[in-house]
Amino acid sequence: MKKNQLPVKTLERLILYKRLLSEVQNRGQQTVYSHQIAQLVGNSAVQVRRDLMQIGFSGSSRNGYVIKDLLQAIEKTLNNAYQQKMILLGVGNLGKAILTYFTCQQPLFNLVAAFDNDPNKVNRVIGGCRCFPLEKLDELVKQEQIKLAILTVPAFEAQNLANKLIYLGIKGILNFAPVTLKVPDSVICEQMDIMLQLEKLAFLTQQKDEVNYAKV
Amino acid sequence: MKKNQLPVKTLERLILYKRLLSEVQNRGQQTVYSHQIAQLVGNSAVQVRRDLMQIGFSGSSRNGYVIKDLLQAIEKTLNNAYQQKMILLGVGNLGKAILTYFTCQQPLFNLVAAFDNDPNKVNRVIGGCRCFPLEKLDELVKQEQIKLAILTVPAFEAQNLANKLIYLGIKGILNFAPVTLKVPDSVICEQMDIMLQLEKLAFLTQQKDEVNYAKV
DNA sequence: TTCACGATGTGAATCATTTCACAGGGGCAA
DNA sequence: TTGCCCCTGTGAAATGATTCACATCGTGAA
Ligand SMILES: NC(=O)c1ccc[n+]([C@@H]2O[C@H](COP(=O)([O-])OP(=O)(O)OC[C@H]3O[C@@H](n4cnc5c(N)ncnc54)[C@H](O)[C@@H]3O)[C@@H](O)[C@H]2O)c1
Ligand SMILES: NC(=O)c1ccc[n+]([C@@H]2O[C@H](COP(=O)([O-])OP(=O)(O)OC[C@H]3O[C@@H](n4cnc5c(N)ncnc54)[C@H](O)[C@@H]3O)[C@@H](O)[C@H]2O)c1
Numbered sequence: 001m002k003k004n005q006l007p008v009k010t011l012e013r014l015i016l017y018k019r020l021l022s023e024v025q026n027r028g029q030q031t032v033y034s035h036q037i038a039q040l041v042g043n044s045a046v047q048v049r050r051d052l053m054q055i056g057f058s059g060s061s062r063n064g065y066v067i068k069d070l071l072q073a074i075e076k077t078l079n080n081a082y083q084q085k086m087i088l089l090g091v092g093n094l095g096k097a098i099l100t101y102f103t104c105q106q107p108l109f110n111l112v113a114a115f116d117n118d119p120n121k122v123n124r125v126i127g128g129c130r131c132f133p134l135e136k137l138d139e140l141v142k143q144e145q146i147k148l149a150i151l152t153v154p155a156f157e158a159q160n161l162a163n164k165l166i167y168l169g170i171k172g173i174l175n176f177a178p179v180t181l182k183v184p185d186s187v188i189c190e191q192m193d194i195m196l197q198l199e200k201l202a203f204l205t206q207q208k209d210e211v212n213y214a215k216v
Numbered sequence: 217m218k219k220n221q222l223p224v225k226t227l228e229r230l231i232l233y234k235r236l237l238s239e240v241q242n243r244g245q246q247t248v249y250s251h252q253i254a255q256l257v258g259n260s261a262v263q264v265r266r267d268l269m270q271i272g273f274s275g276s277s278r279n280g281y282v283i284k285d286l287l288q289a290i291e292k293t294l295n296n297a298y299q300q301k302m303i304l305l306g307v308g309n310l311g312k313a314i315l316t317y318f319t320c321q322q323p324l325f326n327l328v329a330a331f332d333n334d335p336n337k338v339n340r341v342i343g344g345c346r347c348f349p350l351e352k353l354d355e356l357v358k359q360e361q362i363k364l365a366i367l368t369v370p371a372f373e374a375q376n377l378a379n380k381l382i383y384l385g386i387k388g389i390l391n392f393a394p395v396t397l398k399v400p401d402s403v404i405c406e407q408m409d410i411m412l413q414l415e416k417l418a419f420l421t422q423q424k425d426e427v428n429y430a431k432v
Numbered sequence: 433t434t435c436a437c438g439a440t441g442t443g444a445a446t447c448a449t450t451t452c453a454c455a456g457g458g459g460c461a462a
Numbered sequence: 463t464t465g466c467c468c469c470t471g472t473g474a475a476a477t478g479a480t481t482c483a484c485a486t487c488g489t490g491a492a
Contacts, residue, residue, distance in 0.1 A: 006423075012412065019394065033438095033439070046441095046442095046481065046482080047479090049442085050481095052441095053442075059440060060487090061438075061439040061487050061489090062440095062489055063488095078415065092313075093312065093316050094317070097312070098310075098410070101310070147422075148418060148421065172420065182258070186428070188424065192413060194314070199324070202325075203227060208404065209363075212402070225449070250469085265471065266450080268471095269471065274470080274471080277458060277459095277470045277471090278468080280469070
């Protein structure tokens, strides 16, 4: 097995570059320098160049990078990541927000269906996406060959539901519940942990404040 | 200046340990081994021990760690991070979900007020938190000495609002808008980038799939 | 045509994080 | 009491990420 794997950190930055380059392009700009990208993304120019090196993209030393080509190169690397079908489970407050956001704003992903076990939520259309009862899960996942799921159910339900999803063939889970899911090696689970980030932020600001005091 | 800074990665894990240990404790367990924590958090036992080393906490070789003491030690490290006051800006779909979650579930933080510039949202109570018009921002932030803010406004408003917040003395921002905010060194900005995580997930699962094919 | 400048691309150094490997300790069984 | 087992704590190695430093190149000005 080769080690041509893109480092995850680089992957994350490439996604940022892409987003940002689209904007810049929409403003009519044709080329960028690494230090411009760096500036916009809060980065160093060397790091940008290294990242582009990873995907084998070259610019010209005089004009920097041609935005159109660069975007294409990044998209080619991320390629098959787009337009993958996905489902969402748990149409509560958070789930609804995400559903709405998706269907309004994001042409990138294909959010096929939502599921909930609350009879009041079922069979309604929320943010352009139909909400099905849990009983339909099997059928739909198999039929549509879904590989990705967003989990916005209560924490104590998350592992159970994840197990079911995995059993049905889901390969990637974006989990908002504040629990660490046990998943087999063949499945990837990303954690969106809002509270954790907040605690972290609270700690870091407070710590920085102390350092500032110490300096004085 | 000393280098007694807690590594960020360790910080994140400590928060997880804390969360998890509370649960375990509630189930009546008194002590844990590092490998048990590791198991629950999806980690290695060595890493757990190293993390605890960082905060100078010791267990006994026969019985592992006393949960009560360990929790206390972690809380002591994170100490002042709790009960800090914070505000939320942008009471849209996402903002509402977070507000509701907070006031219902999280005794950890003190979400003091929400702000929006939409007259329809203003002066209502959402999830137990009052929504103020933007004009009240100055007054309230200064009066209550707010240091933390959650940003759930549209992307194109985010930087402006962030500038204002920083000017008013905010030191930490949790930003949900998909833009990289420019902030001075004295301010910390954490990004909660849902779409980025999804793209990442989509890429990784798809990549893993390819690797699996290659194996066969 | 030549030179100098301001970019890129990249080996090597540095810094950060994780893992390895093992010393040390304490209790329990015999 | 002895020996063993399973734990913790940690120096040192390995791995991963970032930064430094510089060779290189293409262009525009002289
Ligand atoms: N809302 C937030 O800001 C926020 C922040 C951090 C974490 N979270 C986490 O996100 C998750 C959802 O939060 P929320 O605020 O939307 O909660 P919520 O209670 O509003 O929504 C949960 C939804 O899941 C549904 N559900 C319950 N069990 C289910 C099952 N077995 N199958 C399918 N659907 C099921 C419920 O009917 C409900 O609609 C929770 O785990 C929460 O801890 C939310
Ligand atoms: N909802 C999601 O799932 C989701 C996912 C990813 C990212 N985001 C990001 O989160 C942010 C909010 O998303 P949303 O779905 O809640 O959008 P939304 O449009 O529902 O909410 C935005 C809110 O901000 C308010 N607002 C606008 N300008 C303001 C200003 N200057 N000051 C104060 N309030 C202002 C609006 O009145 C509105 O209530 C956006 O930046 C979006 O890109 C949301």
